[in-house]
Amino acid sequence: MKSIVMKIIVSLLLVLVFQQTITQSATTTLYFIRHAEKADTSENPELSAEGIKRSVRWTKLFEKKTIDILYTTLTRRAQMTFSTIATSKQKDMIFYDLSKFSLKETIEKHPGKTILIVGHNNTIPKQINAFLGEEIHQQIDENEFGNLYTITIKGDKIEHKLTHHK
Structure with a gap:
């Protein structure tokens, strides 16, 4: 009986070690984009014609990329x-509340996944800077909509970059 219990315990420990190794070696990728151009300055506007075109361009950009998890705010412009x-x-889109959203918790919840997050000009840089522990990115200009922020995490190594798209 003792040997069976020991085998079960050893097996469980091996499974835990294996899962931890996979989690540490898995690459987690996060993409951040700002919602596209809005139709007007009302409280919760839809996208303008140019914004709709930009959302199609974002779709084409991500067409060949694997995206596992999709997060967006509750605003019409972000959802569109x-x-x-x-x-x-x-x-499916996962809706998040800006006041409760934690990038660290999101990464811990989805290790090894590729996550796309749509946010706002004043939230994306703030979220990324808080996660990185440095003030790297400034608030996005009100008229700028083509920034793609990428964070790649593999083990303890974190890489980040900003690219601009038309």
Whole structure:
């Protein structure tokens, strides 16, 4: 009986060690984009014609990238920016509350996954800077909509970059 219990304990320990090794070696990638151009300055506007075109361009950009998890805020402009991407990937959107959203918790919840987050000009840089522990990115200019922020995490190594798209 003791040997069976010991075998079970050893097996469970091996499974835990294996899972921890996979988690540490898995690459987690996060993409951040700002919602596309809004139609007006009202409290919760939809996208403008140019914003709709930009959301289609974002969809084409992400077409060949694997996206596992999709997060967006509850605003119309963010959801509209995101909906074409979510539809093309056949994924559901996860809505997040800006006041409760934690990038660290999101990464811990989805290790080894590729995550796309749609946010706002004043939230994306703040979230990234808080996660990195440095003030790297400034608030996005009100008229700038083509920034793609990428964070890649593999083990203890964190890489980040900003690219601009038309």
